[in-house]
Amino acid sequence: MFAKQKSQNSNQALSLSKPVELIRSVYPLVTGSPVTNGMLSVRLKPENELFIQFIKQIGPMLNGGIYCNDQYFSYQIMGYQYTLITRQFNEKLMAWNAEQVRTEELFDLTMKALYKNYAGFEIHELYLPILFTLSTNATTYSKQQYLDQQKKEMIALFINEGGNNDVVAVFSKWELTPQGQLALRLVFLLERQFINDPVGWSDENAFTALHGNLESLFNCKAYPVSMPLNGFMQTNRFLKNDPKCKDLIKLLKTYLVGTDTILRIWDTQSSFDVLFSKFTTN
Known part of the structure; x- marks a missing residue:
């Protein structure tokens, strides 16, 4: 000593x-x-x-x-x-690493299927500070239970029946606000074919309806985000024939999945999920 x-x-x-x-x-x-x-x-x-x-x-x-x-x-x-x-510590570490591998594979398979079916996409986001107290619920309630299959089916229903035809996938990322409040970032992937395609939603009325439906579903305000991924990325457009596309996808993966390597919000389950997609990942 x-x-x-x-x-x-x-x-x-x-x-x-x-x-x-x-x-x-x-x-x-x-x-x-x-x-x-x-x-x-x-x-x-x-x-x-x-x-x-x-x-x-x-x-x-x-x-x-x-x-x-x-x-x-x-x-x-x-x-x-x-x-x-100890065996107990090894089991915890293996479970942590296995969840990371599962999530990275989910992201990779989703990207592979997307570029098999589409020339590219553009991301748009909604940021939802959740009215939910983790201190009293974290031990008995998980992210997967909160963002369950029923909510995923409702999101798919909103998109398919609401006229949001350019939405090809929806990702989610659990985060914390600067004040420590739980927040859910919803990342919408909109189909794009060319680099000079119009920016934004093709049907603003359909998006407004989707926006309102999501606020009702999660019982909180949903705020549009102007800077891609909290300013982590300089562009929100990804085209597979763009020479920079692979590097952009790596950045996207780092933000959505890579941060889970060392820190996860709420519990040990991944902070990333695919809530909706128009294609299979098989």
Whole structure:
């Protein structure tokens, strides 16, 4: 726990070892960040969650100047290391990684089917801050239960019977607002054939009706988004013959799926889903 250092008068002095100093410096960051101090309903990758728990346990003694003895600190380190090689931890990590693989495959298959049937698409979004308190429901309620098959069928009904003929798919992405409120980003993929096709919805009245139906379905306001994916992308148009198309799809995948690698909203299920599509992904 302590390392010997030479002082200016050549006497040996005790100072904190590098691992202990690292933990002491990280502790205020862990307790100060809403992502890691429990104020936000997020889940981190299992090894990150375990490390944060360790920091929270040992940090107060180091940060407050109460230096525990070497043996106690060694036991804490060993306990953390042993937990990493338990069956229970391995099962959590495998489940986390399997969900990531499933979601990435869902995105890839959807993109493959889309470009098999269409020349391209343009994305438009609605942002829905959800009137739902995670602190009282997160332990018994999941994302999949909230955004269930019935809601997906209703969305398909709104699109198919509402005249929104240019909508080829709808993606969803769970997010948090800057205030920590749960929000759902709906990403509509509109068919496009050429780079100079008109921008926006072909039937504004049909979109207005869809907008209202979605607000009723989720019982909250739905706000149109002007900047693609919260400003993450500079364009909202994707054409398969565009030389930049592959790079644009990678960016789209990073925002919708890649962020789930380290952090997921609400629970360990993916924050991304395909709510509607006009094509099969087989």
